[in-house]
């Protein structure tokens with residue numbers, strides 16, 4: 001069984017990917033500092049995997065942690081690097097926190113990979129690198145626009161750093177909007193504090209834990225006036241990581257650095273999401289239309305045909321399934 005180091009492996013996307021790795025016969029090794037998740041995720045994973053995953057409490061910025069992991073687990077075939085901060089608004093307020101963790105953490109990881117002789121990495125990038133696109137859907141050859149936030153800048157810088165590292169093979173995945181949860185409800189999205197993303201806020205609000213949702217802007221140039229995004233089920237996203245990892249390990253990668261859009265290819269407005277949520281769950285979300293949120297793009301969705309043609313990956317789950325699973329997860333929270 002090949003060891004795969006998963007930084008941020010107790011986070012939302014990380015935990016679902018750990019499960020996919022285990023199911024595919026890999027040995028995932030989690031490194032997480034619990035900065036935006038909690039240790040209880042290990043219990044959910046243990047129930048799903050039938051064994052407790054290997055877990056190291058530590059920080060990607062700490063160079064000592066990697067030697068400790070390798071000495072205890074043996075050689076690592078590849079790294080899947082999730083550990084990063086991801087709140088766009090917070091990144092504007094605290095840019096250095098984002099550059100330190102997202103850029104500094106990647107550099108520390110790459111230095112350690114060189115030292116430990118690890119050449120393969122799957123990198124979490126984002127559709128945010130496209131900024132406000134000139135045309136939709138966006139493909140991998142659409143222009144990378146100036147970043148609208150320090151968070152977006154950290155993703156662009158991460159891509160550049162990886163392209164410059166001649167001894168590293170990278171699968172760079174540009175995610176669109178990951179939502180949903182494992183259908184068991186044993187793992188899901190559990191941001192600490194008030195969620196800034198749509199779905200965790202929506203489900204917590206419908207559960208009575210938050211005030212009504214504010215829809216950020218109802219006067220956009222879209223059919224119903226609200227922003228359009230490409231929502232993708234986190235389990236589909238986890239499977240994309242598996243496909244990217246296999247491509248790294250079987251040597252079928254084309255060049256040192258490859259980038260793939262990971263989305264469904266469909267866009268939905270905020271109001272469409274709320275309608276779909278009501279249709280799936282029978283719960284009526286309370287909301288009000290508020291002002292636009294700084295930094296939001298009007299509409300973006302993926303041309304994911306490159307991932308289909310070259311990675312052999314395609315999103316299988318639709319919006320209803322995503323919302324059903326997100327609500328199921330929310331209902332299982334105490």
Ligand code: UD1
Nearest residue numbers: 086088126127128196197198201214215216227270296297
């Ligand atoms: C943002 C980033 C994305 C990043 C993700 C991670 C940009 C352009 N996008 O996605 O790259 O990976 O965060 O956190 O930087 N909305 C509401 N009310 C709310 C919350 C959200 O109406 O309370 C709306 C937003 O205006 C947006 C949609 O819901 O239209 C999705 O928002 P969100 O879930 O925050 O994700 P993005 O901003 O699209």
